[in-house]
Amino acid sequence: MIPSVPADVLDALKAALGEKGWSQDAERLAPKLVEWRERWRGSTPLLALPKTTDEAAKVVRICALAKVAITPQGGNTGLVGGQIPQGEILLSTERMNATRDLDTVDDVLVAEAGMTLAAVHDAALAAGRRFPLSLASEGSATVGGLISTNAGGTAVLRYGVMRDLVIGLEVVLPSGEVWNGLKRLRKDNTGYDLKQLLIGAEGTLGVVTAAALKLFPILASRAVAFVGIAGPAQAATLLATAKAETGGEVEAFELIGRLGLELATRHLPGLREPLETRPPWYVLIEIANARPGSAQAQMESLLAGALEGGLITDAAVAQNEVQARAFWALREGQSAAQKPEGPAWKHDVSTPLSRVAEFIETATAALEQQFPGVRIDAFGHLGDGNVHFDVLGPTGGDPAAHAVGRDAGARIVHELVVSLGGSISAEHGLGTMKTVEALAYKSPAEVAALRAIRAALDPGRIMNPRVLF
Template sequence: MTQGEARLIEQASRNLGPKVVITDPKEIEPWVSDWRGRVHGASPAILAPGSTREVAEIVVLAAEHRVPLVPQGGNTGMAAGATPPSDGSAVLLSMRRMNRIRSVSIENRLAIAEAGVILATLHDAAHDVGMRFPLTLGARGSCTIGGLTSTNAGGTQVLKFGTMRTLVAGVEAVLPDGSIHDGLSGLKKDNRGYSLDQLLIGAEGTLGVVTAVALRLVSAIASRAVAWAGVGSPAKALDLLRFLETRTSHVEGFELVPQDSLDLVLKHVPGTRPPLSGTHAWHVLIEATVSDAGTDISAELERLLASALDAGNIQDATIAANEAQAEAFWKIRDSISEAERAEGQTLAHDISVAVAQMPRFITEASAEVERAFPGVIASGFGHLGDGNIHFHVRAGSHAAPDWYEAEGAAITRFVDDLVTVAGGSISAEHGIGQLKLSEFARLASPARIHALRAIKHALDPLGIMNPGKLVP
């Protein structure tokens, strides 16, 4: 522990009380590694403020003693963006005690939630007043609003509602000098210069600490229909999406699942069953929703899928008969990463290319990776409709304790080069964090890197906000 850290911890404990300062190594240990267990850090303490004022006081002390802070929510990130450095030179700033939903307004269609609010808790609060926050993902039971905002999270409803950036109406945050930015008014029009809110969304805690967020709500779902379809290729899956989009505005989820990913889930996740009786090279999970109780969305989706079958866009399909079956379909999709971890080592690439190019990219990139690295297994799954596929490479016959180090970097460079040539992004929704920092520095344009560095230095000249993340 450095002298600065010791002084920060002592003053925070004296000023803010014992609830705020955690120094027991056993309590700290679960929070210093990333969710995947790939990156391991160290920290002498966790500071857990309970209010924006306490966050501001901690940031002032950190600036005074030149101690870096690593903001952390549910620690469910996929790029190690909330993991402290391994040398113990930073203190974790846990936002989990800031877990109040300050307000839910039906009239303004806004909820104001603190950074530590769990996504599922917000879902419940909106539902209780007949509204909905239309962003969800597999980690909804543990991820937090602050983390979702700081990484500009996506999820499975981006096709209709957009990413977190679209759904955030305003941000409250503590800036690196300890001042408080209050952007929670939710104004639809505000032309007072640079948008600090938009700078903070997706900044991964490098420009300040998000403490509360104003979030846009939509009408609650009156009914939904969830279907599972078998298709012959990613191209056919995209044809199906376009077929549906020209005939209905109700589709909000459209997830691509290869047969090999389905097989892994059935193998490793108890209670899962194949939705269709036969096997298909590719599968699509579709969700359509309506807020009007008078619309029979199941009947509408059934008619559309029957027409798609006649048109040759799908090979087979089934519609969930009830909510339990609908949740079972979604469990398959949400459990793919879990099943891959159970199977063995996997390199996960969260990439995006133009939607029209994605089917070709998936098939050609998978073949190129498997040719270049014989024995690995490459496949893509996820949000086909918004051009964001999770392109994963499993070790296969290469499985070894040092596989990540021995071949992982070379495989990732190979994949990232393919994405860059296709005009895509190496980070669609998970952020840069630590895991993608070197590749981001290698592939990003000089203009982008220069702008990021300039903004970072202007707002955080001492470099105390989540160092070693996002900005090369």
Template sequence: MNALLEALRVVVGPAHLLTGDADMAPYCRDWRGRYQGQALCVARPGSTGEVAEVVRLCAAAGVPMVPQGGNTGLCGGGVPRGGEVLISLGRLNRVRAVDEDSITVEAGCTLTQVQEAARAAGRFFPLSLAAEGSATIGGNLSTNAGGVQVLRYGNARDLTLGLEVVLPDGRCWNGLRRLRKDNTGYDLKHWFIGAEGSLGLITAAVLKLYPPLRATATAWVAVADPARAVALLSRLRQHLGDRISAFELIGHSALEMVLRHIPGSRAPLDKAHPWYVLVELTDTLVADLTAPLTSVLADASLAGEVKDGAIAASEIQARDFWRLRENISEAQRIEGISIKHDVAVPIARIAEFIARADQALVSEFPGARIVCFGHVGDGNLHYNPSRPAVQDNDAFIAQTPRVNRIVHDLVHGLGGSISAEHGLGQLKRDEILRYKSGLEMELMRSLKQALDPCCLMNPGKVL
């Protein structure tokens, strides 16, 4: 190991090979504090060439590797389990090229950095999520991040034209193509998107850009229940089409937690309601969307789908609405540990899932508190039960396998997925065996064997 460490030090430079426990600690613990591991070292390469050489040296020594971006994941996918070389990509943070249709960036660029580079070029990059100031493009692609605008623009996979990837043996595949159409065999980039670094290490990507937005309208709307939220979504789609870029469902318990823990937070409406929807319209052509949004919401109110609402009168007010939504995870972290579920079900069955899951959990675990929110426009819910009192919650968290069984079996029975956008990581690596067919697992293992036969790339994650 000393020989490997010395070789890695030569490649990345002494300042960028961390071996002390204190120096490595921030990389070896996830931001929620759920996963803690130990690494042999943390290597911080500054170029694709350095990444390739680090991987080649580790492969030759038979030492496993863990790629890491911004370390904002929720399933332990970027945390070492013990003895791996952790490869942090934070120094690969250059924007290589921008044109009218695409932007080429390195994997260590934060999502905010990509958004700002696109904006400076007069274009728009739509991927947006709460951790965008620290989450990196490499991590976004490795987990096929979704975020709040999937409804209109799709997941990270849909926004990707090409990739540059260092394979588990140190070879580099340059697939940085800017083509919208390329039908010359297997689309190799999709092997690595959503693979959580288990098949190779993404070092750069070509991402789609769009015309800048000319108009935005944002509203915070109160609804009686999830069924009426889904009905409102249908109404908005019927009258406003693909101008709907975001449609977020927020339970009152989630809002209440944000108001309690996040300074400066203020409820948008005078009265409390059981459920809320945060809806945003965008357009690249028309100058005003407030009038059509107001009209549709008025009709929805007459139909009983909307109980109250507020349309943002300024960009500042719209940002305030979004801060309430984006700070839910942080407020939950402050409140304490919860059993997190990142699930997807068909949109038409969202209300059924919430009703049945609530009933089953409260029946089995009286006093359980459900924090439910998510991207209803694409069927993705974050469904997080806990108990308010710390002493009660510890006992409840110990029942995680039973809680997961109730929630995940119901999701599966409704034709859904137990991981919509967070990935499997360590958290759901074993759980997925209950829901994927034997053939699916065989195909996944075959691909892993073909690319990483020694299982050195992010071992113990996904598979």
């Protein structure tokens, strides 16, 4: 239970932030107090809207002294509830959205925490560079949120997650002190890496205010294909072939099941079946490189060989950008397409790539046996061994009845994942949703070390107190 915030603390925060820097207006607050799927709703006595790092530091300092809790929020696209306050001060980075610097010699973009991923893409592109992290929420998800959740997305198999893409950070620590770690070094081997500790900390170790992000060359040649395939095992083989044949130029490799494809074409306007046949599984493949015109030929050669060898059953290669976008829309619409079907039990899990097929097959059989009529919608970043294993209720069934099985279903899925050497949270983090469960899968030694780190940095536990250990 979060204690109510004393009036003198609220007054001090308002004075520190100035007129434009805070709000208590219900309408202004409303969209920030509900998660996009409406799974979490919250409340706050004050929305703090710092414009600068100095203002953010003042907020944290005032709260630290008064032992008042803070929930940081970026784009509010998180999927595990960590950004929705339950009585804490809500610190939004909405107004901290500038590009501080972009250097094409260092190949670095220094972005403020509230900059959206789409804005980072645009800024990089305008300078003839590219920031490769890409995900369906990029119009709203912010640099601070992406860092705090160590976000992944569709290009991880080639470029890695945020931990691989951030080379410097500026953070307001829980004491209110500012740590300026905005270095631009590819090599910096000087002991503990505070930056990596902050990445993935889900707002529990401070407020990220800016970051130095790695930039990459623009790729001149790109080919996108939608492929029909018998199952995830064949898809894993196809990925290995694609990587070998292209010398690692596979930009994305996304798995979609038949149900997901059907829901996308049924519920999302303008989306059509990409193939004449109706295979049980699909993969979306993107190949990209810097040699103009060559990706299309690579893709066609890969798919011709795979068809001839019986590894795939059907394929369509996008002939232009419009078609490429239409293929991607089928993938990116997967979560939205589930919504009209009622609530889904969502599992964001990973296993070694070699065990993904076994995971999907075993988990599907176990859930179908335990919960007759459920519909499995498995899709995701196969190249990273990351499956979004979502369980929909029976067609036309009662959503409330389906919701009852959520926890038991998660136990089945997570036990299996762990037994296969996997993780119960591949890319969305733990938030308030998975923290308790994650504890059960960590050793006492690890939990003690993690708690000691948190207590040392935030003895009053003011930063996102309901999140993590």
